[in-house]
Amino acid sequence: MDVKTWTxxxxxxTFALYIGxxxxxxxxxxxxxxxxxxxxHPIVNGMATGADWMSAASFISMAGLxxxxxxxxxxxxxxxxxxxxxxxxxxxxxxxxxxKFTVPDFVGDRYYSNTARIVAVICAIxxxxxxxxxxxxxxxxxxxxxxxxxxxxxxxxxxxxxxxxAVLGGMKGITYTQAAQYCVLIFAYLVPAIFISxxxxxxxIPQIGFGGSLGGAIGSQIAxxxxxxxxxxxxxxxTELGFAEYTSGQKSRLDVLCITGALMAGTAxxxxxxxxxxxxxxxRDARISAGWxxxxxxxxxxxxxxxxxxxxxxxxxxxxxxxxxxxxxxxxIPQWFKAWEDTGLLAWVDKNEDGKVQYVAGAALTGKPxxxxxxxxxxxxxxxxxxxxxxNELYVDRDIIVLANPExxxxxxxxxxxVAAGGLAAALSTAAGLLLVVSTSISHDLLKRVFLPQISExxxxxxxxxxxxxxxxxxGYFGINPPGFVAQVVAFAFGLAASSFFPAIILGIFVKRAxxxxxxxxxxxxxxxxASYIIYFKFMGGTPDQYxxxxxxxxxxxxxxxxxxxxxxxxxRFTPEPPQEVQELVEHIRVPAGSSGPxxxx
Amino acid sequence: MSNNDNGNAQRYWARNLRLLLILLAVWWVVSFGAGILxxxxxxxxxxxxxxxxxxxxxxxxxxIYVFVALIFIYAxxxxxxxxxxxxxxx
Numbered sequence: 179m180d181v182k183t184w185t186x187x188x189x190x191x192t193f194a195l196y197i198g199x200x201x202x203x204x205x206x207x208x209x210x211x212x213x214x215x216x217x218x219h220p221i222v223n224g225m226a227t228g229a230d231w232m233s234a235a236s237f238i239s240m241a242g243l244x245x246x247x248x249x250x251x252x253x254x255x256x257x258x259x260x261x262x263x264x265x266x267x268x269x270x271x272x273x274x275x276x277x278k279f280t281v282p283d284f285v286g287d288r289y290y291s292n293t294a295r296i297v298a299v300i301c302a303i304x305x306x307x308x309x310x311x312x313x314x315x316x317x318x319x320x321x322x323x324x325x326x327x328x329x330x331x332x333x334x335x336x337x338x339x340x341x342x343x344a345v346l347g348g349m350k351g352i353t354y355t356q357a358a359q360y361c362v363l364i365f366a367y368l369v370p371a372i373f374i375s376x377x378x379x380x381x382x383i384p385q386i387g388f389g390g391s392l393g394g395a396i397g398s399q400i401a402x403x404x405x406x407x408x409x410x411x412x413x414x415x416x417t418e419l420g421f422a423e424y425t426s427g428q429k430s431r432l433d434v435l436c437i438t439g440a441l442m443a444g445t446a447x448x449x450x451x452x453x454x455x456x457x458x459x460x461x462r463d464a465r466i467s468a469g470w471x472x473x474x475x476x477x478x479x480x481x482x483x484x485x486x487x488x489x490x491x492x493x494x495x496x497x498x499x500x501x502x503x504x505x506x507x508x509x510x511i512p513q514w515f516k517a518w519e520d521t522g523l524l525a526w527v528d529k530n531e532d533g534k535v536q537y538v539a540g541a542a543l544t545g546k547p548x549x550x551x552x553x554x555x556x557x558x559x560x561x562x563x564x565x566x567x568x569x570n571e572l573y574v575d576r577d578i579i580v581l582a583n584p585e586x587x588x589x590x591x592x593x594x595x596x597v598a599a600g601g602l603a604a605a606l607s608t609a610a611g612l613l614l615v616v617s618t619s620i621s622h623d624l625l626k627r628v629f630l631p632q633i634s635e636x637x638x639x640x641x642x643x644x645x646x647x648x649x650x651x652x653x654g655y656f657g658i659n660p661p662g663f664v665a666q667v668v669a670f671a672f673g674l675a676a677s678s679f680f681p682a683i684i685l686g687i688f689v690k691r692a693x694x695x696x697x698x699x700x701x702x703x704x705x706x707x708x709a710s711y712i713i714y715f716k717f718m719g720g721t722p723d724q725y726x727x728x729x730x731x732x733x734x735x736x737x738x739x740x741x742x743x744x745x746x747x748x749x750x751r752f753t754p755e756p757p758q759e760v761q762e763l764v765e766h767i768r769v770p771a772g773s774s775g776p777x778x779x780x
Numbered sequence: 781m782s783n784n785d786n787g788n789a790q791r792y793w794a795r796n797l798r799l800l801l802i803l804l805a806v807w808w809v810v811s812f813g814a815g816i817l818x819x820x821x822x823x824x825x826x827x828x829x830x831x832x833x834x835x836x837x838x839x840x841x842x843x844i845y846v847f848v849a850l851i852f853i854y855a856x857x858x859x860x861x862x863x864x865x866x867x868x869x870x
Contacts, residue, residue: 244840249819252839256811259844263807266851267800271858385841389830407831425823425836434816460869462859469851476844483840768793771867 184595185324192362192599193339196606199358200343200351208639211348212279212618213456218353220463224470226356227454229363229607231258231445231475233309234316236482237363237604242576245486245493248416249427252483253434253732257441259472259479264446264680266468270455272687274464275767279456280615281449281679282623288686289694290760292628297701299623301678302449306612306619307652308671309450313609314657317602323521323581324598330658336606337654344610344617345646352610353457359603364477366600370584370593371481377587378488379408388484392491396587400495412487415494420539424487429730436733443739444672447680450611453618461770489579492586497572498537502526502556511535514585519559522547523575523582527564528556530571540568547573613653617646670712673731677704677738685746690764692746695753700746708738792865799857803850810846815839 205211218226236258244251276284281302286295314333321332343351371384380394381387392401392408400411412424422428429437445451454471455464500511518524525547526535533556543563550560561573581601584594621642626633633641678701685692685700711734714720722730729737755761766772814822819835826833832841862868 249836249839252815255840256815256843259847260807260811263804263847263850267803267854386830388841389827389832389837391831409831409833409836425833426820431816435812438811438816462855462862462869465855465858466852469848469855472851473848476848480841480844765789768796769789769867770862770869772869 179591181591181594182325184592185598188592188595188599189325189602192358192603195358196339196355197342199354200347203347203350203354205346205348205350205639208279208622208635208642210350211639211642212622213453214348214350214353216457217459218457220458220467221470222353222357223454223458223463223467224474225360226353226607227451227467227471228474228478229356229360229603230454230611231451231471231608232363232478232604233608234313234320234601234605236478237367237601238316238320238577238580241482241485241489242579243486244483245490245579246574246576247427248422248424250429250434251486252427253429253437253441255479255483257438258445259475260438261442261445262468262472262475264442265451265455266465266472268687269446269452269683270464270468271461271770272767273452273683274455274458275461275770276763277456279453279622280618281452281683282619283627284686285679285682285697286623286627288760288763289682289697290757291694291698294682294694294698294701295623295627297698298679298682299619301674301705302619302623303616305448305671305675306450306615307656310609310612310616310649310653311656311660313605313612314653315660316605317609318657320598320601320605324595333654333657336602336609336657337650340606340610340613340653341647341650344613344650345643348642348646349453349457349614352607352614353454356607356611359607360474363600363603363607364474366596366603367478367481369596370587370589371485373589373593374488374492374583374587375484378492384481384484384488388487396492400491408487408491412491412494415491415498419494419498419537424490430728433725433728433730433733436729436736438733440676440733440735440739441672443676443680444674444735447675447678447683448671449675449679450615452679452683453615454611485583486579489583489586493574493579494537496586497535499534501534502528502558503533512586514582517585518578518582522549523578525549525561525573526558527561527571528554528558529564529566529569531555535572536569537572538568538570540570541565542568542570542573546575609653613646613649616649617642620645670709673708673712673735673738674705676735677708677742681739681742681746685743687764687767689747689750690761691750691755693750693753693756696746696748696750699749700742700744703745704738704742707741708735711738788865789867792861792867795861795865796858799854799861803854806846807850810838810843815843 209215240254282295282298285298314336317336318329318332321327322329343355375381375384375387377394378397379387379390381390391405392411409425416424458464458467497511500509502511504510544565547561548563550562552560554560584597621638625641626638682697682701685697712731715731815838822835823833827837
């Protein structure tokens with residue numbers, strides 16, 4: 179069977195599974211809809227959190243990013259996992275004890291203020307929509323690449339699936355579907371990684387092969403009879419071509435520190451992740467569930483850097499100096515090169531007209547390839563934006579590292595189909611979790627808690643479903659007409675979460691003296707500071723040499739967070755302390771006992 | 781709440797904070813320390829039997845393993861602490 183048939187079968191089977199789970203786990207009450215009834219097993223919640231967290235970007239783009247960044251890729255690896263330690267130790271158990279439905283619930287109740295609640299709601303909606311647009315686009319891209327349907331049709335199919343289980347099942351439907359999606363995506367990620375590890379290093383486990391010697395079918399050809407470590411060879415190849423050594427970085431240490439810090443705090447402050455810890459039965463479960471979540475995430479996150487190093491070694495070795503046309507007895511480019519050139523993820527310009535691929539440091543093109551009509555002298559696609567200042571002839575899109583890996587390693591067709599199903603699982607699960615945050619923010623935080631407190635539970639549930647339906651449609655619209663700034667805005671989502679929610683929640687739990695005035699001013703100053711810095715550098719033409727202390731916009735959230743803490747602390751000192759019942763609430767959430775139902779101690 | 785309960789809760793909280801500080805110190809050392817600040821000096825060494833430079837390994841592998849371990853250790857120690865102070869659920 180060919181790849182397309184396999185893809186139809188595997189993607190079709192996974193979709194049928196998701197729909198089946200959705201029908202089985204319909205939500206009957208607001209408690210079902212918001213927090214899955216509060217009875218999810220910690221391991222299931224861990225899987226659901228893993229799928230919720232790992233987006234199309236983690237699945238498709240991350241290994242590629244690391245592949246081109248080398249050591250500096252560690253900011254994503256540590257930033258997006260280290261945040262779970264903060265979440266498990268500083269947030270999840272206490273929020274579970276607090277036992278409401280949403281993050282704005284906590285902010286609003288703890289700071290006895292609807293202003294604080296509304297600020298939190300706006301942040302939650304903004305952060306979620308920023309993210310979800312990218313997910314829907316990811317669904318469309320996977321569909322178009324593997325099933326040869328139009329991107330827009332792909333987005334609509336994705337919308338229909340998410341609509342079905344998010345609107346029908348709410349958090350309950352989403353949780354059990356996400357657990358299934360985790361299994362699909364991790365299987366789809368590991369199988370090609372294991373195959374490639376065997377081909378390049380002769381080790382079954384990629385995390386070990388990563389540090390091993392070249393060996394196996396492809397690896398021994400690259401090593402050419404020598405006994406050489408994969409990473410040493412990669413450093414040597416990188417240096418020869420004028421790139422930085424793979425295992426040492428190029429970014430300034432302070433910037434790496436700030437980006438990692440911002441991503442960690444941002445991860446711990448993202449509402450769609452926090453809300454997952456309301457779904458388990460007990461405080462004890464919230465703690466252990468964060469451990470399971472991180473374990474499930476770590477399986478992918480420790481495999482990704484190995485895949486990145488394998489793919490980079492293989493890519494350089496295969497294409498560098500290879501002749502574009504197949505010449506007998508000479509090194510020529512493989513078949514997959516041309517297939518991916520057709521999709522626009524690879525491009526080659528023969529600058530020195532020798533018919534061979536020169537791959538060195540520098541940008542081959544000015545930006546993404548813009549293809550002209552017709553073919554060049556050797557049959558390659560013509561590109562109109564060649565960059566004359568660089569000798570580099572090869573443009574490689576980073577997404578290709580994961581998407582083309584099975585073909586690069588010449589794996590069977592069903593594995594390629596599996597990667598498509600995995601990419602879809604990653605994108606759909608994250609989209610559903612985010613859409614739920616949006617719908618809950620509207621039906622619960624705005625309607626029930628602020629504007630229409632008299633509505634019945636049935637009406638609230640209906641409002642939640644209607645809000646979810648609208649959120650799906652808006653997300654689909656952004657998927658079909660992606661705003662050009664999606665990539666830039668992701669820095670926003672983390673920076674904002676780090677500089678607003680994270681300090682507000684931490685202070686709410688650990689500092690009894692933190693009051694309404696302090697935390698609202700802290701959040702506002704933190705957000706305004708972070709947002710202005712990002713807007714100036716991303717949208718108003720600020721240049722890297724103007725960075726403060728060399729801190730890039732991706733890392734500024736770390737500074738925004740510290741400013742938030744400082745402002746909140748100082749202002750709280752000089753304003754009246756929180757009312758007695760709020761101080762008692764803080765005492766109450768610090769102790770696990772009495773988590774179900776109202777506490778007898780009050 | 782009686783005074784006695786109150787004292788118990790405060791001692792429980794103090795023990796909890798001490799545990800948090802220790803675990804977060806480890807968290808900081810493996811990520812920001814070994815993975816970023818001291819990465820160059822640690823890269824002078826390789827992990828025996830592998831091609832990993834120590835700093836690079838912490839940055840791309842080791843810190844993540846330690847993170848996972850930290851959460852499970854925390855969950856276990858807190859369950860014990862809850863029982864010791866009789867503040868556990870059910």
